[in-house]
Amino acid sequence: MSVLPTVVKEFIVGDVQADRVVPPSGFTATLTTFAAGAMAFLAIFALALSLATGRLAARWGDDLAHSSTLRISAPEGQMAEQTAAALRLLKTTPGVESARALTAEEQGALLEPWFGPDLPIEDLPIPQLIEIQETQSGYDAAGLRLRLQGEVPGAVLDDHNRWRRPLEQAAGRLRLLGLVSILLIAATTATIITLAANAALAANAQVIAVLRVVGAQDSYIAKAFVRRFTLRALLGAAIGVVAGMAAVLLLPAAQPEGGFLTGLGFQGGSWLLPMLIPPLAGVVAYFATRHAARRTLSELD
Amino acid sequence: MIELDNTAYSYGGGELLSNISLKLAPGSFHFLTGPSGAGKTTFLKLCYGALIPTSGHVRLFDQDVRDMDRDDHAMARRRIGVVHQDCQFLDHLPIADNVALPLMVSGRETLENHSNLKELMHWVGLGNRANALPPEMSGGERQRAALARAVIMSPDVVLADEPTGNVDWEMSQRLLQLLIELNKMGKTIMIATHDMNLIRAAKSQVQARVLRIANRKLQLAGADL
Numbered sequence: 001m002s003v004l005p006t007v008v009k010e011f012i013v014g015d016v017q018a019d020r021v022v023p024p025s026g027f028t029a030t031l032t033t034f035a036a037g038a039m040a041f042l043a044i045f046a047l048a049l050s051l052a053t054g055r056l057a058a059r060w061g062d063d064l065a066h067s068s069t070l071r072i073s074a075p076e077g078q079m080a081e082q083t084a085a086a087l088r089l090l091k092t093t094p095g096v097e098s099a100r101a102l103t104a105e106e107q108g109a110l111l112e113p114w115f116g117p118d119l120p121i122e123d124l125p126i127p128q129l130i131e132i133q134e135t136q137s138g139y140d141a142a143g144l145r146l147r148l149q150g151e152v153p154g155a156v157l158d159d160h161n162r163w164r165r166p167l168e169q170a171a172g173r174l175r176l177l178g179l180v181s182i183l184l185i186a187a188t189t190a191t192i193i194t195l196a197a198n199a200a201l202a203a204n205a206q207v208i209a210v211l212r213v214v215g216a217q218d219s220y221i222a223k224a225f226v227r228r229f230t231l232r233a234l235l236g237a238a239i240g241v242v243a244g245m246a247a248v249l250l251l252p253a254a255q256p257e258g259g260f261l262t263g264l265g266f267q268g269g270s271w272l273l274p275m276l277i278p279p280l281a282g283v284v285a286y287f288a289t290r291h292a293a294r295r296t297l298s299e300l301d
Numbered sequence: 302m303i304e305l306d307n308t309a310y311s312y313g314g315g316e317l318l319s320n321i322s323l324k325l326a327p328g329s330f331h332f333l334t335g336p337s338g339a340g341k342t343t344f345l346k347l348c349y350g351a352l353i354p355t356s357g358h359v360r361l362f363d364q365d366v367r368d369m370d371r372d373d374h375a376m377a378r379r380r381i382g383v384v385h386q387d388c389q390f391l392d393h394l395p396i397a398d399n400v401a402l403p404l405m406v407s408g409r410e411t412l413e414n415h416s417n418l419k420e421l422m423h424w425v426g427l428g429n430r431a432n433a434l435p436p437e438m439s440g441g442e443r444q445r446a447a448l449a450r451a452v453i454m455s456p457d458v459v460l461a462d463e464p465t466g467n468v469d470w471e472m473s474q475r476l477l478q479l480l481i482e483l484n485k486m487g488k489t490i491m492i493a494t495h496d497m498n499l500i501r502a503a504k505s506q507v508q509a510r511v512l513r514i515a516n517r518k519l520q521l522a523g524a525d526l
């Protein structure tokens with residue numbers, strides 16, 4: 001981005017003179033600022049969505065790290081025996097790295113959120129859970145099920161991957177959608193600014209003719225319009241970002257239990273990302289207006 | 302500096318101007334006459350590159366107008382001050398800023414030029430109208446402002462299209478004086494007009510050649526004025 005310093009310089013130094021040669025335009029200016037603001041507001045949410053789904057996908061990806069659960073329901077007398085049989089069988093299953101029966105306390109902890117701490121779960125016929133860690137390549141779930149059927153009739157294999165993979169995929173898609181939305185928002189901003197700039201150029205045809213008569217170069221004429229639209233887009237986007245961030249801040253805070261919706265916010269360094277939106281809107285406006293102005297001017301005689 | 306070589310121009314119908322050759326020497330003073338509709342404005346437009354000849358060549362400062370890009374044209378217009386018949390301004394800016402516009406767009410708005418501006422505004426009798434907006438001004442005032450705008454860059458050439466069309470005799474004399482003054486400073490001047498009195502008045506003070514457009518041709522008018 002070698003043009004960026006020039007762009008920034010033109011913002012800061014500006015050319016108040018060049019700006020003055022184009023008559024002020026109250027209402028269209030407000031419309032441009034409003035459109036840039038609305039687009040920035042939407043961009044905030046698209047960005048928040050992308051970041052949240054990104055985090056979610058990463059978390060699910062971790063969980064996917066090859067774990068599954070074997071659940072054994074058996075009459076009380078056979079529980080220990082079937083558990084031992086299942087562990088033995090798992091040890092000899094290719095693709096299973098380790099298998100471990102959860103202790104009564106661990107199972108109690110898992111149930112506590114549902115039944116409360118006071119329930120005497122020791123007295124209930126709770127299934128025994130075996131936690132399985134897979135190797136990188138994983139095991140053949142269908143084959144394992146077949147063998148379990150023969151040797152451990154009370155066992156049910158819960159292959160997490162089955163339902164997590166599509167969820168992870170969905171999260172990935174959502175993130176992609178978020179990114180596509182941001183690109184669309186940028187393109188729409190460019191479109192709106194181009195239309196507004198074209199309208200401004202058409203409305204100021206006489207001004208342009210006069211400037212040409214007195215020897216103004218196209219670049220000078222373009223500058224007057226470019227500066228104006230860039231500043232409007234910057235201002236609008238800044239307002240939109242503030243509004244969007246306020247709205248995100250008002251969302252419920254992210255919970256450790258990690259619901260998807262409660263995670264729709266900015267965390268850590270990603271709080272800085274929205275700050276990029278106004279300068280980006282300015283850059284988009286700069287190039288959109290410059291392109292529109294140069295094209296319009298080059299068609300004149 | 303401005304050179305027409307076998308130039309012809311047509312707006313689409315028959316040729317309006319044919320076979321025109323002319324070399325504007327530096328420091329020369331020309332009048333351009335001819336009946337209304339003869340093509341005086343068209344001729345001047347060829348001279349400052351606003352129109353491209355349909356045949357033949359026009360060279361501005363040794364550059365063929367066909368080879369000039371838009372920036373070249375902008376640069377040429379800084380060296381050729383033009384007073385249009387229907388002078389146009391930026392209606393939202395005071396007339397003083399409009400007169401200073403050529404300086405503004407070429408980045409030459411210096412303090413020295415600023416005092417020149419005041420002087421110039423007085424010269425054309427607009428000293429106390431500096432803050433007026435163009436739409437508030439009379440036709441004559443606009444013409445005087447247009448002349449001031451055309452000369453503020455101290456151009457090499459001044460082309461004026463009926464600059465005295467809307468002003469009274471006294472003011473037209475003053476505008477003429479300004480142009481003669483510029484000519485004495487070495488500027489090349491061409492004035493399109495059908496005001497014979499103006500031409501006579503000038504001839505007593507400056508060596509002016511009179512060109513006439515008749516039958517699509519450019520002719521040098523004799524001493525029969």
Ligand SMILES: Nc1ncnc2c1ncn2[C@@H]1O[C@H](COP(=O)(O)OP(=O)(O)O)[C@@H](O)[C@H]1O
Nearest residue numbers: 312313317335336337338339340341342343344
């Ligand atoms: N843009 C144009 N398109 C078509 N015809 C034009 C155009 N401008 C001028 N003309 C015609 O060319 C002729 C000469 O016009 P002009 O150069 O303005 O003459 P003058 O300035 O001597 O009065 C006129 O008949 C006019 O109608």
Ligand SMILES: [Mg+2]
Nearest residue numbers: 341342386462
């Ligand atoms: Mg005319």
